[in-house]
Amino acid sequence: MAQLAASLRDELKRYSPGEKLPASRALVARYRVSPVTVTRALAQLATEGLVITRPGSGAYRAEPHAARPPERGDTSWQEITLSAEASFEHVPRGVDAGAVVATLAAPPPGVIEFSGGYLPAALRPERALAAALARAGRRPGAWERPPLAGIDELRAWFAREIGGPGGAVAASEVLVTAGGQSALSAALRALAPPGSAVLVESPTYPGLLAIARAAGLRTVPVPVDRDGVRPELLQRALAASGARVFVCQPLFQNPTGAVLSADRRPAILRAAREAGAFVVEDDFARRLAHADAGPLPPTLAAGDRDGTVVHVCSLTKVTSPSMRVGAIAARGPAFQRLAAIQIVDSFFVPRPLQEAALELVGAPAWERHQRAVAAELRLRREAMAAALARDPHTARAARPRHLPSGGYHLWLPLPDGTDEPALAAAALRAGVAIAPGRPYFPAEPGSPHIRLSFAPPAGVAEIDEGVRRLGAALAAGATPRGA
Structure with a gap:
């Protein structure tokens, strides 16, 4: 499969964006491989963003991503935020699930x-999941240890999903995690010292509050209305609490369903930057948009140059409770700390599950x-x-x-x-x-x-x-x- 994918990758250079590739039957005859091998090779190219598959129509060369690498800002501010721990009052740690x-x-x-x-x-896509898991189990090296940060191809797929067509997020800035809850837990422990305040939307997801309590953090509410969190209240909360972490769900917030409005998005990032704070973007519902939702706003991470945003997402909600594969995107010292915490906590996400996720998102289904x-x-x-x-x-x-x-x-x-x-x-x-x-x-x-x-x-x-x-x-x- 890898050899066929490499050949097709090279062949794509002769096609214009949007041009149709030869039919699978023609590829089977030309390369003398099985239909399954052709399907898997095209799925691999789809996960790399090189090919778009259209059920009943065939495979097409995708539009090229921006050739120029995205601009990166200065993340040196993170060293202060991650290290300058003031003397906080003791906050009892309690685990209430x-x-x-x-x-x-x-x-x-x-x-x-x-x-x-x-x-x-x-x-749930149970037939597609079963097929993906079966194919994943036969991949070369599927039962070996994966790279600690995750399989490169899966990290690249998440990077494209998070960063958008402009390539604002690099694969090297993504960690594959065991679902969204695990990612949120790692983010709070990496970014906020015990006893400190963490700002959260009010109301918010109870699982986040449970994570904060278990980490010995003080949760400080920032009210939400129909347009999301109010920037002026966020500024006041940052100043009053000394918090250096704000956790939010800008898209279809749980439980209110609010979407952070276009005019508030830059104001939220500006308030965080001025306070030297991180914004943890919990993008749990992007793949749960309804048929009448219209174009979705980009992630906050897609508009962030300076490492202010730590993005969390997952495949679990839209697939199955047991497809516990997600991602954290971060840069600078924050990424290094997150990677270290994940290694200490769980070593890595099981490779067969990562391979199955890669097979699933690359399939026409x-x-x-x-x-x-x-x-x-x-x-x-x-x-x-x-x-x-x-x-x-x-x-x-x-x-x-x-x-x-x-x-x-x-x-x-x-x-x-x-x-x-x-x-x-x-x-x-x-x-x-x-x-x-x-x-x-x-x-x-x-x-x-x-x-x-x-x-x-x-x-x-x-x-x-x-x-x-x-x-x-x-x-x-x-x-x-x-x-």
């Missing part, structure tokens, strides 16, 4: 799951799967919103203010005085699992909320039934009278 377990554990039989964060089996997920998530979002509006109890007490065009959940404000744990317990008795809003806040919340996920249910009919059960729980007195 309760809020995380609530989204990971399967509900009891017969209970509809509105609390989870993964696709149902019918939406990958683009088909992403289109199918985008269409289905839009359908489910609309179905849940319609069901909430239709049921008299949820229409009165649990209506979303914002329908996101990406992600897998709705964030619902509840009437003041609602007892979230009581509502969650009543909903579970009625046969539907929901996520109370309190665990999403690093400090006292201003009002009660719940988060409903439309990804885990089996289909639209189950979403409708789950909302009906939630309405029954609300009718049973889980909200204040008159709400």
